[in-house]
Amino acid sequence: MAIVVKSSEEIDKIRKSSRIVAEVLEAMKQYVKPGVSTGKLDAVAEEIIRSHGATPSFKNYHGYPASICASVDDCVIHGIPSEKQILKEGQIISIDVGACLDGFHGDAARTYAVGEISDLARKMIEAAEASFWAGMEYAKEGNHLHEISGAIEKKAKSYGCSVIRDFVGHGVGALLHEDPAIPNYKPVGRGPKLTAGMTLAIEPMLAAGDWAVDVLEDGWTTVSRDGSLTSHYENSILITPTGYEILTML
Ligand code: MF3
Ligand code: CO
Numbered sequence: 001m002a003i004v005v006k007s008s009e010e011i012d013k014i015r016k017s018s019r020i021v022a023e024v025l026e027a028m029k030q031y032v033k034p035g036v037s038t039g040k041l042d043a044v045a046e047e048i049i050r051s052h053g054a055t056p057s058f059k060n061y062h063g064y065p066a067s068i069c070a071s072v073d074d075c076v077i078h079g080i081p082s083e084k085q086i087l088k089e090g091q092i093i094s095i096d097v098g099a100c101l102d103g104f105h106g107d108a109a110r111t112y113a114v115g116e117i118s119d120l121a122r123k124m125i126e127a128a129e130a131s132f133w134a135g136m137e138y139a140k141e142g143n144h145l146h147e148i149s150g151a152i153e154k155k156a157k158s159y160g161c162s163v164i165r166d167f168v169g170h171g172v173g174a175l176l177h178e179d180p181a182i183p184n185y186k187p188v189g190r191g192p193k194l195t196a197g198m199t200l201a202i203e204p205m206l207a208a209g210d211w212a213v214d215v216l217e218d219g220w221t222t223v224s225r226d227g228s229l230t231s232h233y234e235n236s237i238l239i240t241p242t243g244y245e246i247l248t249m250l
Pocket of ligand 1: 064096
């Protein structure tokens with residue numbers, strides 16, 4: 001599938017769904033604390049999404065059973081929320097949210113601290129966010145996609161983190177996952193040229209140890225093979241003639 005360049009009407013729709021995602025991520029700040037279940041976080045997120053007349057993009061996506069991914073500590077992505085999973089002081093949790101309104105998706109993730117956390121955990125959160133912003137320095141019409149990838153990798157490594165290689169960012173729009181695939185490491189070649197109107201979900205996924213991951217028996221939960229701490233930070237963005245617009249921030 002070719003990369004879809006969006007019309008201004010389509011971009012407006014992605015802006016609206018992305019704003020709902022941003023609102024959910026903002027609300028999660030107050031809910032993430034010791035003692036809360038990830039199932040409760042999922043219920044709150046779904047409620048906010050539906051209150052806007054939108055639908056949770058992830059629910060039933062290839063059979064995924066929830067509205068958010070709730071990925072704790074060594075779980076890097078696709079953790080399935082549960083009433084039985086209770087957050088504990090010192091953990092870190094990535095919450096990934098997608099919303100679909102009027103046929104267009106927005107997709108973003110943040111990693112949150114549960115109460116007081118270790119310096120290493122703090123560093124992991126900061127590294128994922130800083131890697132995203134390092135990539136943004138190259139997000140501009142006329143640049144090439146892999147410049148973003150390379151900048152993310154360089155920043156992640158400057159924190160001593162490794163970059164997950166088995167999962168990537170992606171185009172976002174009428175589909176949750178569109179072309180192009182957006183690795184968080186520099187692949188061979190420059191990749192496609194960036195054009196104004198491309199909408200991309202850029203999502204560094206990092207590990208404190210090695211980058212190898214395992215997918216558990218549920219077919220979703222993805223953990224670092226060495227059990228090391230992981231972090232994730234994602235925004236849906238629009239490429240513009242002069243740079244970019246972040247769609248999933250309030
Ligand atoms: N942000 C993740 C991604 O873009 C969320 C997908 S979870 C799924 O890959 F359940 F929808 F697959
Ligand atoms: Co995504």
